[in-house]
Amino acid sequence: MFDSVVAALKSLFSSLLAILAGASSTGVSLDVPPAQGTIQEIEVGDGPEWGTLSGLTAHPTDPQRLFAVTDQDSRPTRIVEIELTPRSAKVIRQIEVTGPGDDDLDVEGIVAKQDGGFWLASEGGPGNVPANRLLEVDPTGTIVRTIGLPPAIAERMGKKGLEGAALERTTTGARLAVAFQAPLDDDPPDCTRIGLVDPATGTWSFFLYPLDRNDSGDLTGLSEILHLRDRTYAAIERDGKGGKRSIKWITTFELAPEAGVGPDSPPPLLVKRRARDLVPLFLAEGRKVEKEVEGLAMAADGKIYAVTDNDNERATVLLRLGSADDLF
Structure with a gap:
């Protein structure tokens, strides 16, 4: 009897160790809740070929519409409209971005304006050549205004620059993050x-966001930002790796009502929360863990979506993650 009890306890203990080992070996961080939802391939629809989607935003009022944007590897730069049904996601329209400076764009962020049109964030190069900049475009994709970085920030830019844009409506107007x-x-x-910028004046202010390192010691980076509610924002923080031990997090943080500090002052450090781990979702669906989860959006009905950049190598997938209230 005693021996059988001991054997049962040993078996239970071994099972618990296996579960814990499996959690860590699959890259699931025990302090980051796993995301739940579904993953589906985006149907390409009609029109020119596209591959690399680098940002995602939602239609301000229609919960069945999302907009993505292509980066420099899918020229010309296009805003891609996606129609959602309960079982599909299909590209139904492409809007080419045109206007001054459209020849060296590398758009990595997009956010829809309430009154139509979009703000785009274009990533520049080392030394800010070509320039990192924000572009206001009208509903036809025509560039109507450009906002550049302050000189004190521009001269310190490396090869990895602007990577996402969000729009927060305030009591006095709006601010871009x-x-x-x-x-x-x-x-x-x-x-x-x-960075925060007042679209009316072009004035910038800044905060610091703390990054992490993966098992190989490589630094994570940000690939998206999304305004959720009030002062709360979400971001995609990830490494550049694929596989079950990679980092693909959605984090949240709060920005104070004041506008941070100017370009010549040391920025305050934000406090982030690791809200969801996307790696388990890929594994649960039997899919390869994508290296580049690039876009994050909240639809008009409060549902959260993410999109991958497929590097022109395979299908682009949409992650349906559920409601913002449940996630955050």
Whole structure:
């Protein structure tokens, strides 16, 4: 009897160890809740070929409409409209982005304006050549205005620049929030920036966002930012790896009502929360864990979606993650 009890306890203990080992070996961080939902391939629809989607936003009022944007690897730069049904996601329209400076764009972020049109975030190169910049475009894709970085920030840019855009409506108008993918020169090495800009004046202010490192010691980066509610934002923080041990997180943080600090002052450090781990969702669906989860959007009905950049190598997939209230 005693021996059988001991054997049963040993078996139970071994099972628990296997579960814990399996959790860590699949890259599931025990302090990051796994995301739940479904993953489906986006139907390409009619029109020119596209591959690399680098940002995602939602139609302001229609919960069945999303907009993505192509980066420099799918020229010309296009805004891709996606129609959602309960069982499908299909591209139904492509809007080419045209206007001054459209020849060197590398758009990595998009956010829809309430009154029509979009703001786009274009990533520049080392030394800010070509320039990192925000572009206001009308509903036809025509560039109507450009906002550049302050000189004190532009001169410190590396090859990884602007990587996402969000729009927060305030009592006095609106403010744009922009995610920087990687640290600036002379900033703390494990921090990148969140920039805020007043669209009416073009005035910038900044916060620091703390990054993590994966098992190989590689620094994560930001690939998207999304305004959720009030002062709360979400971001996609990820490494550049695939596989079950990679980092693919959705994080949340709060921005104070004041507008951070100017380009010549040390920015305050934000406090982030690791809200969801996307790796288990890929594994649960028997899919390869994508290296580049690039876009995050909240539809008009409060549902959260994410999109991958397929590097022109395979199907682009849409992650249906459920309601914002349940996720965050």
